[in-house]
Amino acid sequence: MYPELFKIGPFTVYSYGLMLGIAFITASWLLTKEIERKKLNPNLATEITILAIVFGIVGAKLLHLIENFDAFLNDPVGMAFSPGGLTFFGGLVLAIFAIWIYARRKKIPFLVIADATAxxxxxxxxxxxxGCHLAGDGDYGIPTNLPWGTNYENGTVPPSIMFQGSEIAKNYPGGIVPNNTPxxxxxxxxxxxxxxxxxILWKLRKKDLPDLSADKAGGKAGWIDGKLFMIxxxxxxxERFxxxxxxxxxxxIFDLSEAQLISVGLFFVGIIGLIYFAKNKDLKKFIPPPIEVSQKSKGKGQK
Structure with missing residues (x-):
């Protein structure tokens, strides 16, 4: 694999960090498009993206350290500040919590923002x-004989202590997968x-708008805020399960991993949310207030 792509002077460009940067830039652009479509203040997109980056990385790192607490005790500084070692669900949960607080302070329903970010x-x-694939950082799967099986040579393999009790410990007691194993x-x-x-979500996102086509008597109300996020x-x-x-x-427990247990919880949150929305179709949709125009912008418009 290619954990290090190239160097610019004393600086090394890592594949995982580069792809993470591309991911955040892409997400920010898509979020901006959605915020504008929902007629919300465009500045929200930048602020939400910053919150997601900061709390997403912190949450992902915290859950990774909790999952590998023994390895963290052996090398707390190395584990805490290593460029890898991020667990998605930890980042997702903490970022959602931070954005929920942010939405309350902005007096915007959290579910409106959640739909925009989905x-x-x-x-x-x-x-x-x-990025994980290029770095070969331990997110790979079990051995396979399929034609597309991949050898993760030169990957950054986590210390073997992190695999105690896992399938890799059973198959490879040394903790490192041989380079010739697909x-x-x-x-x-x-x-x-x-x-x-x-x-699918990108195609469904406009369902929040009312359908006023002539062949529908009285038209059809748009989706309730939050439905897209539940989906x-x-x-x-x-997917993760x-x-x-x-x-x-x-x-x-029950031969399931921690990620699978979290997935089960999120699945039921989604199901309960959709059932609630189905039983409460008369819920009012959020109507964004007019976007404030600064005096400077007004002055430019009058010239």
Whole structure:
């Protein structure tokens, strides 16, 4: 694999960091488009993106340290400040919490912002997985004889202590997968699935607008705020739950990994949310206030 792409003077450009940057830039652009379509203040997109980056990385790192607490105790500084070692669900949960607080302060319903971020989240996660694949950082799958099995040579393999109790410890007691062993390229699987999820969500996002076509008596109300985000939770939880069966993560309970248990929780949140919306179709949609125009902008318009 290619954990290091090239160097610019004393600086090294890492494949994972580069793809993470591309993921955030893409998500920011998509979010800006959605914020504008929903007639919200365009500045929200920048502020939400910054919150997502900061709290997403912090949350992802914290959950990774919790998952690998023994390794963290052995090398706290190295584990805490390593460029890799990010767990998606930790970042997702903490970023959602931060954006929820932000939405309350801005007096905008959280679900409105959640709907706007859903497609961007799906695609950004998939792009980030390409970074994992290029770095070969331990997110690969179990051995396979399929033609597309991948040898993760030169990858950055985590310390063996992080794999205690996992499938890799059973198959490779030394903790490092041999270079000549083809493995399921699970990051590629996730990227492809996330592109499909993004495409579906991007097509569904305009369902929040009322359908006033002539062949529908009285028209049809748009989707309730939050429905698209609940669908995102369903898709992303099913995706991760399924792919985990091909990955090397430790099994915690009922032969399921931690990511699968979190996926089950998110799946039920999505189901409960959709059921609630189905039973409360008369919920009022958020109407954004007019965007304030600065005096400077007004002056330019009068010239």
């Amino acid at each position: 497609p961007a989240l799906a695609l950004a996660y998939g792009i980030g997985r390409i 493995l399921h390229p699970t990051p590629i699987y996730e990227f492809l699935i996330c592109v499909i999820i993004f495409t 995102y939770l369903l898709f992303i939880s099913i 399924s792919v985990e069966f091909l990955r090397l993560n430790p099994r915690i």
